Amino acid sequence: MLETSALVDRELRCVACGSTFMFKVGEQIFFRDRQFTNPIRCRACRNQARQARQADARLCSECSATWVLSAADAGWFTSRGLHLPTRCASCRRSRKHSAVKKD
Ligand SMILES: [Zn+2]
């Protein structure tokens, strides 16, 4: 039979939002059977990440929030030979010395 008796629900901490979430025995078996690595994000963040993938969104390198780089924005950066931003809009806004003059 399955060696489920050795497994217990585990509490993991989400790398994205920092909250703890339960990694249930049932999920552990599911992950193990598929040889997935243990989840690093809570369910809400995983759903968010899944939606983000579909929308070509990125993970902010500063706050780990997901944000979408629109095709228009991507074109703006690449057409100027700039690196695509790695931080979300609010993190970029909060940086005073990034000095983007838009007016
Ligand atoms: Zn989370």
Ligand SMILES: [Zn+2]
């Ligand atoms: Zn951010």
